[in-house]
Every structure is written in structure tokens, then in C-alpha cells.
Amino acid sequence: MTYHAMLLPGMVMLFIFSIVPMFGVVMAFQKFIPAKGIFGSAWAGLDNFTYMFQLPDAKQIFVNTLVIAVGKIVLGLIVPIVFALLLNEVRLKLFKSTIQTIVYLPHFMSWVVLGTMLTMIFSFDGMINNFLEFLGLERIMFLASNDWFRPLLIVTDTWKEFGYGTIVYLAALTAINPALYESAAMDGASRWKQTLNITLPGMFPTIILLGTLSLGNVLNAGFDQVFNLYNPLVYETGDIIDTFVYRMGLINMQYSFATAIGLMKSVISFILIVISYRLASRYAGYRIF
């Protein structure tokens, strides 16, 4: 009984703010008019969905989301692995922990703050462009260029989060049996050989785990980041599902259409998460609960 009572307040909150909104997805199948409410609005069948598939914007946004998210996943997997491997070579404890603390810091800053900083640095007469000019290159409108916007998103996201990944990989490295290194050294294996044959395989389960789990995120290209860095000039390459749904739903007040796109994303994401969790439990023995 005590257990039920303990769960009650949290369950009430989840019911109100998570479960009740789930019923709101019926709006996706309606021609929703706020004054009439969910019960008074007319049904529209799959009209909102057919409209979505006809709209060229919608396709573009889907592609943007995938490209940006996959880019972030790939780079976000490689950089922390390499960094953790490098850091693992260092024997000076203080040096190691200082570096770890510093690179982890951007993870704790908001995209508002980082967005402001990055806009300054990448702006037309900002630090990066001054440097490019110093090198004799041309200035680039990074934040207004459809060629540069996606790479910029991917690189800056990796920059913010690689410290976090590094910690997880370093933890995996500490679990490797030191005796393996000793015997390898006896057999005359160089540091590089040891890294290749002991350290990397030792990290493998963690890499597989994080890799498979990230599959569930391929439709999350990072709302906060895009929202704080984008502008109408780069909608073509930078607009993602979440930012599009926000603009359609809450700015343009096309409630039903926005809900339809949101629902589409939720369903696909849900399926992907279930698949990735299955994969993770099969190949990495991972279970959440």
C-alpha cells in the first residue's frame, strides 16, 4: 500500500502532462478549430497526412533531419572514442582530470548561451572569418549559407557533447584487465599494437551499445541547437521536423497539420527506439530495467 501511495503524486503528474496530451493526437485526424475543441471539430480522415506527403517542404525537412542527426551520431561516436584513447595514454592524473573537466564543461551550457557565442564567432566579421582572411581566404557567411549550415550544426554539437561521451568510454577502459597489457608488453607489443588489440576490443561493447541506442535518435536532430542558430535563409538545409512543427503549430496555428507531422515523427521514433533497444539487448546485453 505504501508503495502505491509513494507512486501516486508522480503518476498524477505523468497522467496530466504526458498521458492526457497523447489523446490530443486525434487532432491529426481532424480539421481542428480551437473554439470548437476536440469534440466539436470536424473529422478530416487522413487529409492532413496526404497534405504532408504532397508538400515539398515536408520531404525536405525529413531529409534535413536525417542528414543532420546521422552526421551528429557518426561524428559524436568517433570523436569521443579517439579522445578517450588519447587521454588513456596519459599517466599524469592531474593533467588527465583537468582536461576531462574542461572538455565536459560545454555539455552543461545551454544552447542559448552557446548559440550567442557561436553566432558571434562565426559571424561575417567574427573571429573565424578574421582568421580566414588572415590566411588569405575569403570570408564565409557560415550562418546564412546552405552549404555550411549543416556541417556547422554537426561540428558544434560534437564539440559540445564529446566530453560526455569521453567519460563513458574512459569508464569502459578502466574495466579492462591490466594483466592483458602486461602480457602483451612481455610479448613485445608496442603501445600502438596494444591499443589496437586490447584497448579497442575492450571498448567494443560500449561502442556497440551507444551506437545501437543512438538509432532511436535519428529523428531528433536537436531542436534547441537548430532553434538558436537558424534563420529563414537556411531553412532549406537547416529546418528540422521539430522546428517545423513548432512554427506550424504554435506560430502559424495550423494545429492539425502540426500534430499530424508530430505524430508521424513520434510513431517512427517509437518504432526505432524499440528496435534499437532490442538490438542493444541482443548484441550488448543491455537492459534498462
Add this chain to the structure above:
Amino acid sequence: MIQSKTLGSRLSRLMIMLALVLITFVSLAPIVNTIMVSVSSSTAVNAGKVYFFPVELNFSSYGQILNDTKFWKAFLISVERVLLGGAINMILTILMAYPLSRSVTQFRSRNKYMWIIVFTMLFSGGIVPWYMVISKLGLINSIWALVLPGAVPVFNVILLMNFFKGIPKELEEAAFIDGAGPLKILLKIFIPISMPSLATITLFVIVGHWNNFFDGIILINDSEKIPLQTYLQQLSLTRDQMQNLSVEQLQQFNKISNTTLNSAKILVSMIPILLIYPFLQRYLIHGIVLGAVKE
């Protein structure tokens, strides 16, 4: 680990350390640059002279912030939000993680609750219905709109639940034989043992509340009641219009826009996080790893 002491291996280790220092420098560069911009003169900043050292050192932007009542109002709302929202998050997380960490034999409905909770984490109705529920409840423009919708951080509940599961059964059994009920076991045994995990989650919760700008944008219309990050976000709103300008107009705009002042504002907004971070971060590795790797 055995280290060879040859020249080659020393050299390669030196190279590695250099590479690490370089990457670390890149990590810090935007922050250092922002600090330097905030303490340089506007003219030097607009002339593009400020990189990693202050030019024409002056602290006038910080003086301006001191008199900016809107900034401090937003700052206080964020503090209020962190205290109120953080407390609610932590209490609900602990209260939910404990029953869920019991085995099915101890708590028969455990799996039913678990499914509901995980489902809310994986599937959502989307932003439009979410907004409508909050507005129907009359929460728009109140601090509760920033605090209640995220009252249960499901991911943290699972993190803590896994930590609780790892606590040896014997401890609990001994207390149970001594006549302690579930609440007492939670308060006297589980919470004290779980301090590293709780510290980690507290840090996540504080950072999450402090950094959230988006709910302030859509749920708070009254500019007197917005939290700090939303306030900062709106400072840079002009960026949107800025991008449509020609290069000449852009340069003109940069001359009037107050980069120094905005830099100082975002730096002041980081101070609370920087103060808390060192105290809680030593628990982080412990806490994250325990949450990530299970059974």
C-alpha cells in the same frame, strides 16, 4: 601497465599530450573569447581585434548589467524555478524510484507502473496537445507552467531505480526485522547510501531547469515573468532579421548592437552553473556509469 622508456615512445606521448592540450583549447576557445569580448571596449570588439586577450580593458558592461532590472528579474525567476522545480523533481524521483526498485514479489503492480512510465518516455502527443493541456489548466504565465509539466524526469527515475536495485538485500532485511517500514528504509538506508547518485541527478535537474529557454518562450507571454535563458534568447532575436541584410547593412548593424553587453549577460548567466559544477562533478563519473551499465 608497463611503459617503455625509449625516446620514440616518449616523443609519441609528448605528441599525444600536445594534441590533448590543443583539443582542450578548442573546447574552451569560444568561452574565453566571450569573456574577453565582455571586458573589452565596444569599438575594439567591432573592429575585430578581440581574440583571447582583452583590448582596451573595461568593465562597463558589467556595470550596466548591475542596473538592468529586467535581467535581474529574469535571473530571480530562474533561481526560483531551479529551487522549486528541482525540489519537486528530486522528491518525485526518489518516491517513484524506490517502489519501482522492488522486485515483483515485493510489489506486485511494479511492472504495470513500469510500462506506463516507460511508455510516457518513448511516446508523446506532440507539442500542440501538450501546450493545450497546460493552457487549459490555466498555468500560462505562472511559474508552475515551468515546473509542473516536467515534474517527473522519467530518465532520472530509471537511473536512480537501477542504483537502488544494486543495494544489497541484507541491509534492508536487517532493518525490516528491526521493524522498519518501507518509508523508514527509504529514508534511513537507501537515501544515505545513494548520495553519489542523488548528487548526479541533482546536478542534471538543476542544469536542466536553469538551461531551459523553450517553455519560457511558449508558456510565458508576460515579459516580466520570463526566466533568464528565455530573456537571453530574446536578446538575440534580432539575429533573424539581421541575416536578411546586405553585407554593408550587416556591418552597420553590428556597430550598434551591443556585443559586449550581451557577452557579459550570458557570462553572468553561467555563474550559478559554474559554482555548482565543481562540487557535484566528482560524483558524475560514478553516477553516470552506474546508470549506464546495468546487471
